[in-house]
Amino acid sequence: MSTVLPPAGTGAATWAADPYGRALSRGRGPLFLRGEDGWLLPLDVERWCADADAADLSALRRCVGPVIDIGCGPGRLVAALAARGHRALGIDVSEAAVGRTRRTGGAALRRSVFEPLPDEGRWGTGLLVDGNIGIGGDPRALLRRVATVLAPGGLLITEAAPHDVDERVRVRLDDGREQPGTAPHFPWARVGEAALLVHARSEGWEPVGQWEADGRPFVALRRARTVRTTSQDADTANSAAVISSQFPRNLSGDIPLAGS
Numbered sequence: 001m002s003t004v005l006p007p008a009g010t011g012a013a014t015w016a017a018d019p020y021g022r023a024l025s026r027g028r029g030p031l032f033l034r035g036e037d038g039w040l041l042p043l044d045v046e047r048w049c050a051d052a053d054a055a056d057l058s059a060l061r062r063c064v065g066p067v068i069d070i071g072c073g074p075g076r077l078v079a080a081l082a083a084r085g086h087r088a089l090g091i092d093v094s095e096a097a098v099g100r101t102r103r104t105g106g107a108a109l110r111r112s113v114f115e116p117l118p119d120e121g122r123w124g125t126g127l128l129v130d131g132n133i134g135i136g137g138d139p140r141a142l143l144r145r146v147a148t149v150l151a152p153g154g155l156l157i158t159e160a161a162p163h164d165v166d167e168r169v170r171v172r173l174d175d176g177r178e179q180p181g182t183a184p185h186f187p188w189a190r191v192g193e194a195a196l197l198v199h200a201r202s203e204g205w206e207p208v209g210q211w212e213a214d215g216r217p218f219v220a221l222r223r224a225r226t227v228r229t230t231s232q233d234a235d236t237a238n239s240a241a242v243i244s245s246q247f248p249r250n251l252s253g254d255i256p257l258a259g260s
C-alpha cells in the first residue's frame with residue numbers, strides 16, 4: 001500500500017495544542033481558528049461535544065460497511081454509529097479528542113490521516129465532516145489520501161462550508177488565553193460545495209449524493225474505479241464488481257440539491 005505523504009505541518013503539534021484540549025474538557029468554547037491575517041473562524045465545540053443531531057444523522061444513515069471518521073474530535077459520530085451497530089473507528093491527532101471519544105463509547109485511535117491506518121483499503125465509508133476537508137490545508141492531497149484508505153468503490157461523506165469559498169490559510173487555535181504567537185500555525189482549508197466538487201472530480205471522485213441539513217451542505221462521493229479490460233485482469237475486475245455491489249448506489253436524500 002503506498003503512503004501519501006502529508007502536506008507540511010499536519011502533525012499532532014497543531015490541533016493537539018492546549019487550547020483545543022482545554023475546550024474539549026470544558027465541552028464548550030470559545031475557540032477559534034485564527035488566521036495570520038486576522039481571519040477568524042469560530043469552532044462549534046458545544047455541538048461537537050453534544051450527541052449527534054438530525055443533520056449528523058442524515059449523513060450517518062448513508063454509511064455503508066465499516067466507517068472511519070477522519071478527525072473524529074470528541075466522537076459524537078463514532079458513538080452514534082457504534083450505538084447503531086456499525087463498526088466505526090475515529091482517528092484524530094488530539095489526545096483529548098481520542099480520550100473523549102473512547103469515554104463516549106466509541107473506538108478511536110490517536111493518528112494522523114496521513115500516517116498508516118488500520119485496515120487501509122478496506123473501509124466502506126469515510127467521514128470528513130465539520131469542516132474536516134480542511135485537514136492539511138490541501139483538499140486534493142487529502143482526497144488522494146482518503147482514496148487509499150477506503151475500499152475500492154467506498155463512499156466518502158464530506159461536509160462543505162456553507163458558502164462559496166475556496167481558500168487555503170495558515171491558522172492557529174485561539175481560545176483567548178494564549179499569548180499571540182505561542183500556539184503554532186498550521187495549514188487549513190475551507191471549501192464550499194462548488195469548490196469541493198471541482199477538487200473531488202480532479203482526484204477521480206464522483207458525487208453520488210448532495211443534500212443540505214440544518215444549513216450544512218453534504219456531498220457523498222465515490223471514487224471512479226479504474227476498470228482494466230485485459231483478460232489477465234478479469235479476476236481483479238470481477239472481485240471489484242463484487243465489492244462494488246456491496247455499496248448501494250441509490251443514496252436517499254433529505255433535501256436533495258443539484259446532482260443528487
Ligand SMILES: C[S@@+](CC[C@H](N)C(=O)[O-])C[C@H]1O[C@@H](n2cnc3c(N)ncnc32)[C@H](O)[C@@H]1O
Nearest residue numbers: 010015048071072073074092093094112113130
Ligand atoms: C474541525 S475539527 C472537527 C471535529 C470533529 N469532527 C467533531 O465531531 O468534533 C477538526 C478535527 O480534526 C482533527 N485533525 C486535524 N488534523 C488531523 C489529521 N492530520 N489527522 C486526523 N485528525 C486531524 C483535529 O484534532 C480535530 O479534532
